[in-house]
Amino acid sequence: MQRVDHTRKDPQCAPMIIFIQRLKLRILWSWQGWSAAWREEYSLRSWVWSYLISVLLAFWLPLSVAERALLLALGLLVIAAELFNTAIERTVDRISKEMHPLSGAAKDAASAAVAVTAIAAGLAWVVILIG
Numbered sequence: 001m002q003r004v005d006h007t008r009k010d011p012q013c014a015p016m017i018i019f020i021q022r023l024k025l026r027i028l029w030s031w032q033g034w035s036a037a038w039r040e041e042y043s044l045r046s047w048v049w050s051y052l053i054s055v056l057l058a059f060w061l062p063l064s065v066a067e068r069a070l071l072l073a074l075g076l077l078v079i080a081a082e083l084f085n086t087a088i089e090r091t092v093d094r095i096s097k098e099m100h101p102l103s104g105a106a107k108d109a110a111s112a113a114v115a116v117t118a119i120a121a122g123l124a125w126v127v128i129l130i131g
Contacts, residue, residue, distance in 0.1 A: 037086050043114075044082050051075040054125070067128050074121035081117040085110040 037044050058071045088110040092103045 033083070037083055041082070041086050044079070044086065047079050047082050047118075051079060054121075061129075063128065070124055071121070071128065074117070074124050078114065078117045078121050081114045085114050 038048075054071060054075050058068045063071070089107055092106050096103065
C-alpha cells in the first residue's frame with residue numbers, strides 16, 4: 001500500500017503534521033528524562049511514593065474538590081522541584097566535578113527549592129486537616 005502525503009493536497013495539514021511530530025519528540029524526551037531521574041535519584045522515588053500516599057489520603061478523607069485539587073497540585077510541584085533539582089545538579093556536575101563555592105550555592109539553592117515546595121505542601125495538609 002502506498003503512503004499518501006496529505007500535505008501536498010492540503011497545505012493546511014502541514015502545520016498539524018509538524019505539530020504532531022514535534023509533540024511525539026517532546027513526549028519521548030520527557031519520558032527519557034523521567035526514566036533517567038527515576039533510575040538514578042532516590043529522592044525522586046521517595047517523593048513519588050509520598051505523593052502516591054497523599055493521593056490515596058486525599059481521596060479517602062472527606063475533602064472538598066478544591067482542597068483535593070490543592071493537595072494534589074502541591075504534591076506534583078514537589079516532584080517538579082525535585083526534577084529541577086536533579087537537572088541543576090547534573091548540569092553543575094557536568095561542567096566540573098571540582099568543588100567551587102558557586103557550584104555548591106547552585107546545588108544548595110535547588111535543594112532549598114525542593115524543601116520550600118515540600119513545606120508548602122505539608123502546611124497545606126496541616127491547614128486542611130485542622131481547618
